[in-house]
Amino acid sequence: MAVPSLHPIKGVREKEASVPRTRIRAFMKECRKSKVLFLFLLPAVVWYFVFYYIPMYGITIAFKDFQIMDGILGSPWVGFDHFSSMFNSPEFTRVLRNTLVISGLKLIFVSASGIVLAIALNELFHEKFKRIVQTISYLPHFLSWVIIGSLMIELLSPVSGLVNNVIKALGGKEIYFLADPDWFVPTIILSDIWQSIGWGSIIYLAAITGVDPQIYEAATIDGAGRFTKIWRVTLPAISNVIIIMMIFNIGNLMNAGFDQIFNLYNPRVYEVADIIDTYVYRLGLVQMDYSFSTAVGLFKNAIGLTLVLLVNRLANRFGQTGLW
Structure with a gap:
């Protein structure tokens, strides 16, 4: 025993x-x-x-x-003095507002344009024409904003730009797209759509091609038209991908696009175009106020991380697929 x-x-x-x-x-x-x-x-x-x-x-x-x-x-410690000065600064309030406005508009229109292009490409049955459209839409992604900025300055010039020449030929008055605060933000959004739409559609197109064709066949048998199948089949099938990409994009909500705006803005449009990144650039590298600019940059990154965690938690809570 x-x-x-x-x-x-x-x-x-x-x-x-x-x-x-x-x-x-x-x-x-x-x-x-x-x-x-x-x-x-x-x-x-x-x-x-x-x-x-x-x-x-x-x-x-x-x-x-x-x-x-x-x-x-x-260097001596000053605690949270720089953060206190930041929150009390009217300039910081302005650049924070501009950053959120520009990033929010990009989040809505640039993301939506990628989804729309992916769906449109999926509906094209002529493979050769489809490849041509894909190539043309992908090319701008590989151009730097230095090059794109130079092209836009030439195209939108109020004196010799092609766009303004067409406007004047039709009886209109020249528009200062890059110097008029009312026109600068729409110009920024449209140029970002042109540069990003092709590359942004790749992930969505890959998700769409992974949808079971039998689902579309069943929808066709039930009498669903093209737009009904897009709304009832395609979009729900890629909803997880849309949520994940939305989480990434919301995490970048505090990044309004430094390269783009730095190459296109000027003091005349600071009121609507000056964002956190350009503000940090001027403070740190031009005015050499390293401590204050670091505080602003740290605040921006902390907010970005918080947004990623928050949106991911909400996605998981409502039954969608998050990052983790």
Whole structure:
């Protein structure tokens, strides 16, 4: 007859403690088997560590009165003084408003245009024409905003621009698209749609092509027309992809597009065009107010992270697929 253990709890604890050790040994065994792959991964890890994680120490500048000659360690702490000045600054209120307005309009119209183009491409049955449309719509994505900005300045020039020449030929008056506050934001949104629509449609088009064709056949048998199938079949089928992309886009709500606006704006449209990134650029690199500009940048990134977490939580709560 077996003698029962006098220390059953101790035996259970030893068994539970052995589980992590077993997992660690299994993990180390897998690492040794894949050591060549880890060597390929090592340069990317080092690059991220050196250029992304080590510079995070610079965040402390936002809480210091940073002076170049004193360095980060030698500069005195000022706590949340820069954040207090930021929230009391009328300039910050203006750039925050402009950032949210421009980003919000881009979120609505640029995202929607990508979905519309993907659906339109899916409805094209002539493969050669479809490839031509895809190529033409994808090309602007590979142009930098320096190039696109130069093209837009030439096209929209009130003196010699093609657009204004057409307007004047039709009896209208020249429009200062890039110098008139009423026209600047619509111009920014339309140019961003032109640059992003093709690339933004790729993910949605891939999701649409993954929809089971039998669902469309069943809808056709039930008498559904083209628009009914788009509304009742296509959009619900890619709703998870739309939600995930929306989470990414909302996370970038505080990024209104520095490259685009920096290459197109001017002091005459600061009231509607000056965003957080251009504001930080002027403060940090032009006026050399490093501490205050770091505080503004840290605030922007904190809000972006909060928005991602919040929207992801809401997506999971209402039964949609989130990022995690």
